[in-house]
Amino acid sequence: MKEENIRNALECFGNSIYRLSYYMLSDDQDAQDVVQETMMKYMEKAPTFDSTVQEKAWLLKVANNICIDMLRFRKRVRFMNQGDESILAQMVAKSEMDDSSEEFIKLIFSLKEKLRNAVYLYYYEEYSTEEIASILKISNAAVRKRLERGRVLLKDKLQEEQNERGY
Helix, strand or coil, rough: HHHHHHHHHHHHHHHHHHHHHHHHCCHHHHHHHHHHHHHHHHHHCCCCCCCCCHHHHHHHHHHHHHHHHHHHHHHHHHHHHHCHHHHHHHHHHCCCCCCCHHEEEEEHCCHHHHHHHHHHHHHHHCHHHHHHHHHCCCHHHHHHHHHHHHHHHHHHHHHHHHHHHCC
């Protein structure tokens, strides 16, 4: 594989790979490692794609699988996670957001992992439900159900917050 192709892929999709990895692992160093491992697999396999959409989907699927492997490893060795507040602080610090976006990210972060992944890929990476099903290796109906449940939970949490603030 040509060095130029790898460089282009990293420039075009590196940020998306990093965001997905950081979102799943909640750790900056691990997310950077996933980006590197994903690009290594890209070099090893040297796949050819008909479009950049296919290329991005392949790279994100590889990154997702690497993240899952890392999470399994953490579970096996009983990795001690940081507190949720520090993870959220890192996540917000990495991105330039206004206060409402920061609060919404916190709400999304409070969802269960299965719902959170579907919501992230659909709304932040703008994948279709079919593409998400392929990436997460679940059925299209399961993706739609996770999105539905995620939206309901987010709506309830937003209404709850508004009620607490007296809006």
